[in-house]
Amino acid sequence: SPMLEKGIGLGYVDVGSSEIGTEIEIDIRGRREVAAIVKTPFYHQAQ
Secondary structure (H helix, E strand, C coil): CCCCCCCCCCCCCCHHHCCCCCEEEEEECCEEEEEECCCCCCCCCCC
């Protein structure tokens, strides 16, 4: 995300790994990286 200056993504995970805050391993172009389960939306615009 250019606005957050972080990578974001959506995917399918097992129910046991779907709790907010859980860290999971993901594959990014052949590299293993750690990702976290977070609540959407990822960003709330200031009002």
